[in-house]
Ligand SMILES: Nc1ncnc2c1ncn2[C@@H]1O[C@H](COP(=O)(O)OP(=O)(O)OP(=O)(O)O)[C@@H](O)[C@H]1O
Ligand SMILES: O=P(O)(O)OC[C@H]1O[C@H](OP(=O)(O)OP(=O)(O)O)[C@H](O)[C@@H]1O
């Protein structure tokens with residue numbers, strides 16, 4: 001039976017559980033359950049702290065795990081990414097009090113507070129910057145105000161937390177992160193690992209697209225098809241109304257509104273977008 005770690009709480013827990021349920025796996029019954037066996041799919045899930053997941057997978061006691069790329073790197077565990085999952089996106093950045101033009105070199109001889117000490121130490125060491133790294137468990141942004149640090153390195157999603165504490169990010173991102181499916185660095189591939197990865201890929205890819213349906217007269221069809229080429233090519237079927245067609249094509253979710261605007265200006269009608277829940281592409 002494949003043994004898989006997933007986050008039991010925190011930012012990634014809900015989306016990871018949703019994605020696995022969409023992929024056809026069994027959910028846990030209660031929020032305190034630490035394991036669930038899915039006999040149909042022959043998988044046992046372990047609900048662990050996201051920070052610890054790479055350690056279990058790296059040690060080989062669990063076969064695969066879902067956690068953040070930044071957390072996996074910070075753990076130093078011997079793991080590799082099998083698949084990026086497209087949620088839990090964030091950057092991991094240095095930040096310091098607003099009003100000065102901070103550069104990474106300015107951290108030399110200063111104190112940097114973070115919950116990701118290995119990631120920060122490695123990044124600074126690569127640049128020959130000697131700074132004192134102060135490890136905190138959370139609420140890192142307040143540490144400058146409370147004078148235990150001169151700067152921080154923390155997860156930035158919207159940037160609200162930094163702004164609220166008078167901090168500005170500087171330097172290149174230390175890490176661009178998202179949730180990932182991990183496996184041991186030297187793990188041999190197997191059918192059950194491949195199946196979990198393929199199913200999660202099916203959900204992750206589906207979430208990147210929408211299905212567009214619209215009606216279009218013959219004389220606009222080639223222009224409309226150029227706007228919605230689909231993956232291979234769109235499905236075009238005749239409508240009962242003469243010289244009209246129904247067109248169906250997948251479009252990248254991020255482009256969907258702009259494509260719909262363009263189709264509408266072109267003269268397409270009844271333009272509908274719908275979610276694709278999972279797929280095999
Ligand atoms: N807004 C966010 N805040 C924190 N982590 C985020 C955010 N967006 C994405 N993440 C990712 O979630 C992971 C951190 O999850 P984790 O559960 O450890 O922290 P948390 O959400 O701050 O929860 P807690 O502090 O309650 O344990 C990292 O991979 C991080 O990049
Ligand atoms: O850029 P933003 O959208 O503001 O999100 C990033 C913030 O959210 C997280 O904190 P969380 O609420 O998890 O608290 P913590 O720092 O105690 O973990 C993270 O550590 C940042 O502080």
Ligand SMILES: [Mg+2]
Nearest residue numbers: 137138139155
């Ligand atoms: Mg946190």
